[in-house]
Amino acid sequence: MSQHFSSERPTALSNPHADRVKKVARLVGRSARSRSGHMIVEGPQAVRELLLHRPASVVDVYLTGAAITAHPEMLSLAQAATRWVHEVTDEVAAAMSGDAQGILAVARHEAIIEAEDAADDAPSPSTFVCVTQGRDPGNLGTIIRTADAMGASAVLLCAGTVDVRNPKVVRSSAGSVFHLPLIPMPSFEAAVDFLRSRGVRLLGTSGSVEAEDLSELIATSLRGAPTVLTGSHAWLMGNEAKGLSEEELAACDSLVTIPMTGHAESLNVASAASICLYASQLLRGR
Amino acid sequence: MSQHFSSERPTALSNPHADRVKKVARLVGRSARSRSGHMIVEGPQAVRELLLHRPASVVDVYLTGAAITAHPEMLSLAQAATRWVHEVTDEVAAAMSGDAQGILAVARHEAIIEAEDAADDAPSPSTFVCVTQGRDPGNLGTIIRTADAMGASAVLLCAGTVDVRNPKVVRSSAGSVFHLPLIPMPSFEAAVDFLRSRGVRLLGTSGSVEAEDLSELIATSLRGAPTVLTGSHAWLMGNEAKGLSEEELAACDSLVTIPMTGHAESLNVASAASICLYASQLLRGR
Numbered sequence: 334m335s336q337h338f339s340s341e342r343p344t345a346l347s348n349p350h351a352d353r354v355k356k357v358a359r360l361v362g363r364s365a366r367s368r369s370g371h372m373i374v375e376g377p378q379a380v381r382e383l384l385l386h387r388p389a390s391v392v393d394v395y396l397t398g399a400a401i402t403a404h405p406e407m408l409s410l411a412q413a414a415t416r417w418v419h420e421v422t423d424e425v426a427a428a429m430s431g432d433a434q435g436i437l438a439v440a441r442h443e444a445i446i447e448a449e450d451a452a453d454d455a456p457s458p459s460t461f462v463c464v465t466q467g468r469d470p471g472n473l474g475t476i477i478r479t480a481d482a483m484g485a486s487a488v489l490l491c492a493g494t495v496d497v498r499n500p501k502v503v504r505s506s507a508g509s510v511f512h513l514p515l516i517p518m519p520s521f522e523a524a525v526d527f528l529r530s531r532g533v534r535l536l537g538t539s540g541s542v543e544a545e546d547l548s549e550l551i552a553t554s555l556r557g558a559p560t561v562l563t564g565s566h567a568w569l570m571g572n573e574a575k576g577l578s579e580e581e582l583a584a585c586d587s588l589v590t591i592p593m594t595g596h597a598e599s600l601n602v603a604s605a606a607s608i609c610l611y612a613s614q615l616l617r618g619r
Numbered sequence: 620m621s622q623h624f625s626s627e628r629p630t631a632l633s634n635p636h637a638d639r640v641k642k643v644a645r646l647v648g649r650s651a652r653s654r655s656g657h658m659i660v661e662g663p664q665a666v667r668e669l670l671l672h673r674p675a676s677v678v679d680v681y682l683t684g685a686a687i688t689a690h691p692e693m694l695s696l697a698q699a700a701t702r703w704v705h706e707v708t709d710e711v712a713a714a715m716s717g718d719a720q721g722i723l724a725v726a727r728h729e730a731i732i733e734a735e736d737a738a739d740d741a742p743s744p745s746t747f748v749c750v751t752q753g754r755d756p757g758n759l760g761t762i763i764r765t766a767d768a769m770g771a772s773a774v775l776l777c778a779g780t781v782d783v784r785n786p787k788v789v790r791s792s793a794g795s796v797f798h799l800p801l802i803p804m805p806s807f808e809a810a811v812d813f814l815r816s817r818g819v820r821l822l823g824t825s826g827s828v829e830a831e832d833l834s835e836l837i838a839t840s841l842r843g844a845p846t847v848l849t850g851s852h853a854w855l856m857g858n859e860a861k862g863l864s865e866e867e868l869a870a871c872d873s874l875v876t877i878p879m880t881g882h883a884e885s886l887n888v889a890s891a892a893s894i895c896l897y898a899s900q901l902l903r904g905r
Contacts, residue, residue, distance in 0.1 A: 386882070475887050479887070481881040482879040484879075507885070509883050512883065594769065594770030595795075595798065597765075597768035599793070601793075604761060604893040611877070614878065
């Protein structure tokens with residue numbers, strides 16, 4: 334198949350001021366995404382994951398000549414997903430996105446799996462992440478990438494969290510946004526109900542004295558005793574500057590402390606998520 | 620003391636075009652930092668850690684009226700560190716840095732502890748981090764913050780890694796750059812020698828089949844058997860896009876795999892560092 338496709342060269346676009354180019358560039362903004370039902374995907378890693386995992390939602394793919402040479406598989410992957418693969422000049426690629434290394438795609442919103450029932454195939458015990466008031470796109474993308482790597486079943490995104498189709502989220506997820514369900518929740522309360530109705534316990538990280546020490550939980554679980562980490566659970570990740578609110582902490586079924594032995598007061602939220610999700614994976618099969 | 624100082628108001632600076640303002644703003648650039656021997660520290664969290672941990676290296680502190688009101692302790696902390704505390708208008712603060720929330724300091728390079736022998740007080744067993752070819756300031760700052768939180772003894776920074784005094788590194792470290800030794804290494808080979816001469820084993824993360832599984836290492840160590848994680852060791856963290864080179868992998872005493880059960884091909888380097896450093900801390904006391 335790839336041989337058949339790679340023998341045809343796509344038509345080249347060269348006018349960086351064309352309407353089509355402006356339309357793609359505008360997808361960095363939330364309102365243009367809402368109006369069009371489209372999203373922009375930038376860079377080789379994210380575009381490859383889109384093409385491999387969500388080919389039916391691809392609208393257009395734009396590649397520079399240099400990118401086709403550097404990533405020869407990308408052209409055939411793109412042509413297998415859509416007939417709308419366009420070769421573009423470097424100027425056109427730069428006008429579409431400053432951050433794409435010559436490889437871009439436009440996809441329909443359905444590239445992101447949002448259905449609530451997508452989480453119902455989760456194995457038991459399963460791990461979820463619930464993000465509330467997460468404002469930094471780099472942190473959200475990194476959390477989604479780690480959740481994917483650590484085998485989480487889905488990420489719940491409460492209203493107030495940055496749009497998951499923001500191109501910086503997509504990029505920093507390294508394409509993991511196309512791998513697991515990312516379920517929007519109209520409110521934090523809705524997320525709590527979603528988890529509770531599925532028997533998933535909500536865990537919040539906290540430095541308070543009542544919180545259970547993560548390292549003790551791991552040691553206990555590895556000795557074969559059941560803990561909150563050996564059953565289905567969701568890690569609640571809050572705002573990067575303020576952490577979890579009193580109300581959010583009160584809604585948790587258990588609080589867990591990540592022990593810290595240095596001078597730092599706290600961890601970056603994506604670092605905390607990495608440690609928590611690794612612990613979940615470590616214990617999931619045991 | 621704070622009462623005495625907080626009764627005097629510092630003199631206000633109001634000209635955003637003044638030479639002094641331009642000189643501070645230029646410290647975002649590496650050449651201006653080298654020439655002056657100074658660095659810029661932005662935002663309440665980083666400035667607070669500078670004032671608390673490295674007061675003798677503070678040159679000037681700049682605070683807006685609004686910042687003094689929002690962070691009343693900052694003025695007295697600043698005045699305890701230096702007589703050069705300046706109230707500035709919002710315009711002046713904005714001209715010095717776009718990212719300081721009205722709180723900035725200029726410090727001498729010695730604010731960062733660089734001496735090789737600073738690592739010789741390390742407890743045994745101890746944990747180090749060695750960063751080679753790390754290009755992203757946000758990732759480096761996050762790695763330093765996590766190393767600090769997880770009780771690492773020092774971070775080695777090999778030539779080719781982003782300057783640790785880059786203001787984005789300082790900010791994303793949340794001030795942890797002022798907490799633990801950050802030792803520059805003229806080359807990767809020098810870092811290997813530094814560690815070897817101190818009996819510290821170098822560990823690299825790798826997906827290769829010879830690598831030991833991190834989760835197995837944790838389970839084994841928690842059962843009381845010695846592993847590479849129960850002795851002194853250093854985690855080698857490489858370039859964010861390319862990972863560790865063949866040469867870097869060959870220099871490691873052991874290779875370790877972080878198991879991944881989802882579709883992601885890899886983790887962000889700062890996420891990987893968080894998981895590795897947490898594992899080190901988990902086992903350090905056991």
